Amino acid sequence: MKILFVASECAPFVKTGGLADVIGAVPKALAPLGVDARVMLPVYPALQALAAKGKEVWTSDDLHGGPARVLSCQAEGLDLLLLDAPHLFDRPGNIYLGADGQDWPDNAQRFGALSFVAAEVAAGGLTDWRPDVVHAHDWQAGLVPAYLRQKNGPVPPTVLTIHNIAFQGLFDPSLMTSLGLSSAHYTPEGMEYFGRIGFLKAGLAFADKITTVSPTYARELMQPEFGMGLEGLLRARNADLTGILNGIDLDAWNPETDAALVAPYSVRSPKKKASNRAEVLKRFDLEAEGSGPLFCVISRLTTQKGLDLLLEALPMLVTRGAKLAVLGSGEKDLEAGFMAAARSHPGAVGVIIGYDEPLSHLMQGGSDAILIPSRFEPCGLTQLYGLRYGTLPVVARTGGLADTVIDANEAARSAKCATGVQFAPVTAPALEQAILRTCDLFDQPSEWAAMMRRAMRHPVGWDVSAQAYKDIYASLLDARTLQD
Ligand code: ADP
Numbered sequence: 001m002k003i004l005f006v007a008s009e010c011a012p013f014v015k016t017g018g019l020a021d022v023i024g025a026v027p028k029a030l031a032p033l034g035v036d037a038r039v040m041l042p043v044y045p046a047l048q049a050l051a052a053k054g055k056e057v058w059t060s061d062d063l064h065g066g067p068a069r070v071l072s073c074q075a076e077g078l079d080l081l082l083l084d085a086p087h088l089f090d091r092p093g094n095i096y097l098g099a100d101g102q103d104w105p106d107n108a109q110r111f112g113a114l115s116f117v118a119a120e121v122a123a124g125g126l127t128d129w130r131p132d133v134v135h136a137h138d139w140q141a142g143l144v145p146a147y148l149r150q151k152n153g154p155v156p157p158t159v160l161t162i163h164n165i166a167f168q169g170l171f172d173p174s175l176m177t178s179l180g181l182s183s184a185h186y187t188p189e190g191m192e193y194f195g196r197i198g199f200l201k202a203g204l205a206f207a208d209k210i211t212t213v214s215p216t217y218a219r220e221l222m223q224p225e226f227g228m229g230l231e232g233l234l235r236a237r238n239a240d241l242t243g244i245l246n247g248i249d250l251d252a253w254n255p256e257t258d259a260a261l262v263a264p265y266s267v268r269s270p271k272k273k274a275s276n277r278a279e280v281l282k283r284f285d286l287e288a289e290g291s292g293p294l295f296c297v298i299s300r301l302t303t304q305k306g307l308d309l310l311l312e313a314l315p316m317l318v319t320r321g322a323k324l325a326v327l328g329s330g331e332k333d334l335e336a337g338f339m340a341a342a343r344s345h346p347g348a349v350g351v352i353i354g355y356d357e358p359l360s361h362l363m364q365g366g367s368d369a370i371l372i373p374s375r376f377e378p379c380g381l382t383q384l385y386g387l388r389y390g391t392l393p394v395v396a397r398t399g400g401l402a403d404t405v406i407d408a409n410e411a412a413r414s415a416k417c418a419t420g421v422q423f424a425p426v427t428a429p430a431l432e433q434a435i436l437r438t439c440d441l442f443d444q445p446s447e448w449a450a451m452m453r454r455a456m457r458h459p460v461g462w463d464v465s466a467q468a469y470k471d472i473y474a475s476l477l478d479a480r481t482l483q484d
């Protein structure tokens, strides 16, 4: 079975969030199941050296104003199809934003081009490889099913995965023609979203199957509070919508072998975590003394992640004797809020503004608990890393957070199945209560140690979910065979 993945990021090559982790991991998890998955993604500067070694398999003289080609290569256990179009992707800095912090003004052309070329490849554009199914991810690949609809002749069926419905790829309708999109598709049932072209909406309207990254988010998406205007369409397509929980790459995130830790450890030697903890305290200028837990945050600093609520709860966290280490970047007021909190609570709150992959591993290895107070969270990966590293997740009861953490309530504690703390509603007082509950648990060392062991044994790999994706691909192929 041959599957074409289409996405805008892929770890370890280029990453702004969890999408990259998923795209870098799923093809590897599908390989042992007999699935030949290839990932198409753009050649940003970080990928140029790799692309230079690739084999040219497709070319165009003019893709939105410049030449383009597709290069086939292998790296990090992945088969890649790299879309090299320097006029669209050879730019410094963030892959979505210019230096001014605004979206690149030609993002419609950039990711429209990615989807267009993916559709060309899917419809037989390569001489030696033709996918049976195309699996598009998020708005950046949302137009793939629309372009395939416009083709005469046989095209493969499509799956669209929603990683985050808050990012929809909305553009001016005057671009329909230059993007090569049929005006017949610009309808409320198609890709029109309140007077604009919706790239994600196009994918949701025209893909054969839709998935999202947790069962709870799949249900939430059909509600107005979470569906962001697409809840009606998703309700109409309920029969084709499945929630498949994300996993994590167990090799990249393994406390026994993680090169970013000062002391690797396992479920049999959790006490070694102490050396990593000491290193985190040092890196964040936190006091070594004190008996409370060390909480961490590793996150985009955005409204989605609910970190304004943490700013409100911080005085209580510090008063209770806990410490906090924050690594993240994003909205300027949140960055400023956390910097101010570090100044107000020297030794108890440490903040590093930025993006630092090795430091994020060290923090998972050295913290006692990880805080994730998201207002919505399609899946979330940092709580899964937390479980694997025995860093107990303290999470809002929403989306994938609700599906992956077992709250330490009385029933779960007596049944010996708790792995963390959940709270609802997603408000500052409820978060404060969750922090207090966590501190109380931390004061009971044997209870805490048992939770750590349980968390570290909790299955967080891709096995079950990779099989679920394969089943969806197989069902699409079976449906085609029946039609023929
Ligand atoms: P989202 O994709 O919504 O940002 P996820 O929890 O799915 O949330 O994934 C976030 C990913 O990005 C995780 O791998 C996390 O470790 C990583 N990450 C987030 N912020 C930072 C940061 N400042 N430095 C390093 N890694 C980060």
Ligand code: GLC
Pocket: 017, 018, 019, 022, 163, 164, 213, 246, 377, 378, 379, 380, 381, 400
């Ligand atoms: C999105 C979501 C996050 C999810 C990730 C990978 O960025 O915000 O919850 O884990 O995609 O699917």
